[in-house]
Amino acid sequence: MMAVCPLVDLARGEARRLDVEPPIAVFHTEDGELFAIDDTCTHQDASLADGWLEGCEVECPLHASKFDLRTGAVDAPPAKRPVRTHEVSVRDGVIFVGVSADAPSAPAGVQVSTNAAPVSTDAT
Amino acid sequence: MKAVAVVGGSLAGLSAARALRNQGFDGRVSVISQEVHRPYDRPPLSKSFLAGAATESELALEAEEEDLDLDWRFGRYATALSPSQRSVELSDGTSVISDGIVIATGARPRTLGAASLQGVHVLRTLEDALGLKRELVPGTRLVMVGAGFIGAEVASTARGLGVEVTMISAAATPLIGPLGQQLGGIVSALHAEHGVRLIGGVEVTGLAGSERVTGVSLADGRMIEADVVLVAIGVRPNTEWLATSGLDAASGVLCNAYGATELPNVVAVGDCASWYDPVLAEHHRLEHWTGARERAAIAVSSLLSGGSEKRMGRPPYFWSDQYGLRIQLAGHLRAADSVVVEDGSADDGEFLAVYRRGDQPVAVLALGHGKSFMRWRRQLASQALSDPVSTL
Numbered sequence: 001m002m003a004v005c006p007l008v009d010l011a012r013g014e015a016r017r018l019d020v021e022p023p024i025a026v027f028h029t030e031d032g033e034l035f036a037i038d039d040t041c042t043h044q045d046a047s048l049a050d051g052w053l054e055g056c057e058v059e060c061p062l063h064a065s066k067f068d069l070r071t072g073a074v075d076a077p078p079a080k081r082p083v084r085t086h087e088v089s090v091r092d093g094v095i096f097v098g099v100s101a102d103a104p105s106a107p108a109g110v111q112v113s114t115n116a117a118p119v120s121t122d123a124t
Numbered sequence: 125m126k127a128v129a130v131v132g133g134s135l136a137g138l139s140a141a142r143a144l145r146n147q148g149f150d151g152r153v154s155v156i157s158q159e160v161h162r163p164y165d166r167p168p169l170s171k172s173f174l175a176g177a178a179t180e181s182e183l184a185l186e187a188e189e190e191d192l193d194l195d196w197r198f199g200r201y202a203t204a205l206s207p208s209q210r211s212v213e214l215s216d217g218t219s220v221i222s223d224g225i226v227i228a229t230g231a232r233p234r235t236l237g238a239a240s241l242q243g244v245h246v247l248r249t250l251e252d253a254l255g256l257k258r259e260l261v262p263g264t265r266l267v268m269v270g271a272g273f274i275g276a277e278v279a280s281t282a283r284g285l286g287v288e289v290t291m292i293s294a295a296a297t298p299l300i301g302p303l304g305q306q307l308g309g310i311v312s313a314l315h316a317e318h319g320v321r322l323i324g325g326v327e328v329t330g331l332a333g334s335e336r337v338t339g340v341s342l343a344d345g346r347m348i349e350a351d352v353v354l355v356a357i358g359v360r361p362n363t364e365w366l367a368t369s370g371l372d373a374a375s376g377v378l379c380n381a382y383g384a385t386e387l388p389n390v391v392a393v394g395d396c397a398s399w400y401d402p403v404l405a406e407h408h409r410l411e412h413w414t415g416a417r418e419r420a421a422i423a424v425s426s427l428l429s430g431g432s433e434k435r436m437g438r439p440p441y442f443w444s445d446q447y448g449l450r451i452q453l454a455g456h457l458r459a460a461d462s463v464v465v466e467d468g469s470a471d472d473g474e475f476l477a478v479y480r481r482g483d484q485p486v487a488v489l490a491l492g493h494g495k496s497f498m499r500w501r502r503q504l505a506s507q508a509l510s511d512p513v514s515t516l
């Protein structure tokens with residue numbers, strides 16, 4: 001489990017990027033739900049925390065691929081592969097992310113650096 | 125409507141085909157594509173693909189399992205549109221008859237008109253990129269004629285490959301056309317910092333060399349030596365094939381704000397189309413990826429509804445990657461009468477600037493600052509939805 005920030009510091013409709021390797025994006029939807037996914041779009045090199053949050057979907061700022069925050073599934077192209085999802089919980093008013101043990105979902109052509117990685121980064 | 129012909133099978137054409145299916149059209153969709161490749165993405169051709177970091181298969185625009193049930197006609201181009209016959213004539217002598225037509229033939233680079241010397245390139249297609257890439261070996265002297273976004277991106281990629289780069293622009297500061305004096309200056313400085321030699325305020329008069337290019341001559345008498353030349357001086361729309369169609373297409377197919385042309389059941393979208401822009405109160409071509417993609421759905425809904433459905437688009441959006449930095453622009457820069465740097469500063473190299481007309485934001489431009497850029501982009505979008513014209 002990784003502490004993110006106090007819940008009150010992440011307003012609804014906002015997202016935060018965790019600078020871990022690979023980076024993780026945490027979203028607080030307008031409906032008050034929390035989700036965490038790998039931050040880098042699976043299409044090319046863009047940060048999904050900078051994306052357009054709408055309901056339970058985030059739209060990539062670059063080419064408008066849409067991902068379902070609940071499952072990581074691609075809802076709209078050009079992305080083809082799902083984005084990895086992580087568990088989120090709130091304890092004592094603080095947001096925590098449980099990093100998934102699955103392989104990260106970085107796009108082809110974007111190197112996931114392996115230094116200081118808290119997560120296994122084989123198979124990019 | 126039973127059959128639709130989409131002319132041009134790249135981003136705008138594929139997006140139109142997708143929109144037809146998404147909007148419930150289940151008739152025949154023929155896609156006529158001059159290129160022999162399945163649709164591929166162009167922006168990486170000056171960036172990751174040119175740098176060798178992305179492969180050809182990663183350029184594919186279609187998903188592997190995607191099946192839109194399209195009648196693809198690869199390697200053939202449209203030579204004429206005959207509205208009375210409802211037919212598109214093809215280069216192989218056949219024709220495609222349909223009830224609706226989507227014109228999506230894009231654009232091609234302008235050239236210097238000179239004889240074809242070896243070592244002189246343009247960049248639009250996969251073949252262009254492969255040809256240029258082969259020549260960008262360390263130590264090569266690349267001279268860029270034109271300093272727009274594609275030239276600037278290639279300069280950035282070429283520097284990364286160890287190529288010596290000179291960029292020549294007719295304007296005093298490269299990139300001031302799209303960015304404005306002050307911000308164009310910042311981007312120019314970025315190039316200078318990375319070792320690009322910038323020559324501004326002078327016209328190119330010709331190319332030297334007998335078989336292979338050896339230099340670029342300038343109006344002030346100078347000769348800039350070159351091993352490789354990239355001519356990146358903008359594009360012109362692929363609309364010559366429409367000359368006898370009755371459409372006004374010489375500088376882009378003239379369309380209303382929803383992609384409808386002057387002919388019934390004929391719409392146009394992407395780099396070949398000149399849509400009416402209510403904010404600027406003029407027609408103009410939006411030669412950007414996102415416009416080609418998003419406007420396809422608008423044009424298709426115009427087509428399927430006979431023009432009665434008028435979908436609102438989002439404000440224009442454009443990005444460019446140079447030296448690991450992302451430049452993003454949303455909205456209508458030309459509508460502005462003032463600009464204020466709101467985040468960062470020119471000296472940091474990363475900043476966000478808001479362009480206003482009166483006190484109304486009309487455009488936002490950022491180097492880096494992705495998160496606040498998105499906030500402004502959303503604000504422009506909601507503003508445009510609530511009052512597309514008079515607020516701006």
Ligand SMILES: Cc1cc2nc3c(=O)[nH]c(=O)nc-3n(C[C@H](O)[C@H](O)[C@H](O)COP(=O)(O)OP(=O)(O)OC[C@H]3O[C@@H](n4cnc5c(N)ncnc54)[C@H](O)[C@@H]3O)c2cc1C
Pocket residue numbers: 131132133134135136137156157158159166167168169170200201202203228229230231232247248249274362365393394395396410411412413414416441442443444445
């Ligand atoms: C190197 C490069 C980098 C770019 N980078 C960016 C970027 O960073 N950001 C951005 O926003 N935009 C960028 N763009 C622009 C973006 O790629 C274009 O806006 C987009 O490709 C337009 O799509 P389109 O389908 O309208 O036209 P095109 O991509 O030009 O496709 C038109 C297709 O129609 C075919 N065709 C032409 N005539 C005929 C005919 N008579 N019959 C049949 N087929 C025909 C052509 O061969 C072509 O395949 C870049 C472009 C290039 C070349």
Ligand code: FES
Pocket residue numbers: 041042043044045046060061062063064065077078079
């Ligand atoms: S980088 Fe996200 S859609 Fe292209």
